[in-house]
Amino acid sequence: MRSVVLLSGGIDPVSGRSAPPRGEIAAIGLALSAGGAVGGLHVGLPAAALGQAAGHGLGQIACLRGVGDPVAILAAHLSAAPPDLVLAGSRACGGEDSGMLPYLLAERLGWPLLAGVMAIGAGADGWLPVTIGLPLGARQDARIRLPCILCAHDAAPAPPFVFDRARRVAMHTVAVADAETIAPLEGTERPYRARPRLIGSAAPAGGGRVLDNPDPAEAARVLLDHLRALGMLGA
Amino acid sequence: MRALIVGEIGGIALAAAVGWLVLLARWLKGRPATGWLAGLRQVPGRYLVDVHHVVARRPAAARMHAMAAGGVLGGLALALLAALLGAGGIVWALAALAFGMGGIGALLVWRRRVPKTPPALSGGVFLWLPAALAAWCVGNGLAALFMAIGASALPVILSVVLGGLGGVALLRLVALGPMRHALAGVAWLAGHTRPGRFSGKGRDTGLRPLDLAAPRLGVLVPADFSGPELAGFDACIQCGRCEEACPAFAAGQRLNPKALIQALSGAMRAVPPPYAGRPAPSAPVLRGKGGMEEPIVGNVLHRDTLWACTTCRACVEECPMLIEHVDAVVALRRGQTLMLGATRDGAAQALRASRERAEPGGRDLAARGDMIAALDVPVVPPGGETDILLWLGEGAFDARYGRTLRALVTLMRRAGLRFATLGGDEVDCGDLARRLGDEATFQALAAEAISALNARRFTKIVTADPHVLHVLRNEYPALGGRWEIQHHTGLLDELVRDGRLRLERREGARVAYHDPCYLGRYNGEIDAPRRLLDAACTDRVEMARHGMRAMCCGGGGGSPVSDVDAVTRIPDLRMEQARAAGASLVAVACPGCTAMLEGVTGPRPEIRDVAELVLAAVVA
């Protein structure tokens, strides 16, 4: 099993200093538990957070240097020599990083993706058993076809930080072909404002409904009704 | 007859020298130390002054040791002199006298463990020590006496045989432990890793920087210690003074400094001699296979032992062999943390926050000044200038300690001082990271703190946190940061002395002062707080353990975040001591002590920082 962990140039939300996001550390833990070769992959220049991430168990990290859409750059690089498993965190913490990246990458590669992964089992016949973490500590077992992308649950066990590993990481820059450009993000920064609480939303309201292979329109209607019932879409 | 005596006594002395070389060969497998053997000429001075300074705190033990050691060695020297030079009866008589004194020493050694071995002393082969000493002294003493009076051959021969047997037994006790301190002590005193402790040079308590590029960081196997340090472990005489002083041991945590040093000594040997002292509570001595390249932690040393230590240095203060327990603990922690990431969970969180937020509690640096926000203390920007730089420390995030800081700021204002803080540029000083063995994070934080301080001009730094005081004063210089650092009690003492603050003694509480380890033992500052309290309160008492020998509150060295198992809490024990002294108020001078002692539940003496008591007493 060859695994690749996608790393961002993470930033700590409190201090604004570089720090690997929690989910990416968990992703490294999942990759190590899968056994086999594990490498880190980053688009852009080597960032300080990468070395810190390496301390959690990566021997080598490749930094892809090319201009343009990072999803396209990653897709091109990964399809050239596809690994069995691509792991990512579930939430981005810095700059223009985006939690959408694994999804866009899966779409482009045509690979399946599972999010909220707590643990992975031993793969067999091209399938990999995984455990998904649900709210309130519930767990669900699932299987996914390899190769695939897994987003680690933030609460998946994090391997300890070892300074000796961080200082030994082999970080190499790989020059890659430029990809299509994406429009620079436009937005305004404003201070964080606590959002009003959704009372009761933390507890599962009556277990919800399971739709087995529903008609898309029917599924959309059920979802909208549910969001309205939670008061999230207005009346 | 003379040849016989030379053969016997000289042979034993020669065998001891060879034994020393055998031990030396093992210590030399440790990391090399420069100028080690050149230090041999310092040994007599260090032994007679510094070792005896500690030994003499227990007069009975000092008497015993002086007689036994003096008799054994003095008799040996005189008898050899007499036998080799063919001196007259007078020298033989002196030799007999010396051996006689040694014999009394042997009796005192015997009395120590009879009728009952005190719990802190080791039993086992130690019970044979008096017999071996007695045989050596009595046998050789009689031989010398017979030579002095010119007796016939037979009694001399019989005496020499007895003395020789005693000598052989003493040599055997070198290998088994009880007599090893005599040989290992010489090597340890010659190469002591903290030469600053000796000949009245004062204290030497700062940890040394680690070269972060070295292949092996800290200690994993015995060979990672330096040669002299290994000799130091072998020099332990198992007197148990450290064990009696250790707060972690008293609280039932898995640490006994004596057992720790014995484990490290045993770790060098494939088959260590059995240990017959008290083990660490709930942590039987591990019987892993030792060896210079065998792992220590988890093999011959329980994992929890390392994380229980509060780095209070009480053991170091008491050790007659001047062993550096805290350095050993930190070296082992460095190995576990930097090479293996094997810290306890709570400690790992604190270290991660230190790395990523420059604050072990993970709080926003900009919020550090919140507790004193109402007092409008200016922040000195980079390039700016002030008289006194007030370093707030980690305690500033705590609401209780905020009261102390407000009292201090109010007093400084009253005295008309000009001061400012670093504001959001004050990072953690790195004390916790360093004590937990994370030298990499410590050095990163120190570099940031030093550059923040270098960017401002001021005459001195004042802090209410003794840990900050110690790190800035004693550990930053090695990394290029040198300023004058003062503890707030030192500053207030100065202000009172100079008449800039006038105090009127307040009646009421009976006050006992609890010395913070990092102010007292680490920095020798035990008088200023007491002078202040005497000026501010009418009734001050001392706890039994105070000053340089005070007991720790349990808050240092990352022990609280490491969350080790215990039978009772260290601050509860300390509070009991305050009660026993009749105190109704415990004066503190450290955010750690404040938090630990305030955490004692149930009815108890009040806790006030010295600054708060001074503020209550100030009249002008």
Ligand code: SF4
């Ligand atoms: S370490 Fe020092 S104080 Fe402790 S038992 Fe050994 S010699 Fe005594």
Ligand code: SF4
């Ligand atoms: S430093 Fe303090 S806690 Fe650590 S072993 Fe020594 S006496 Fe015990």
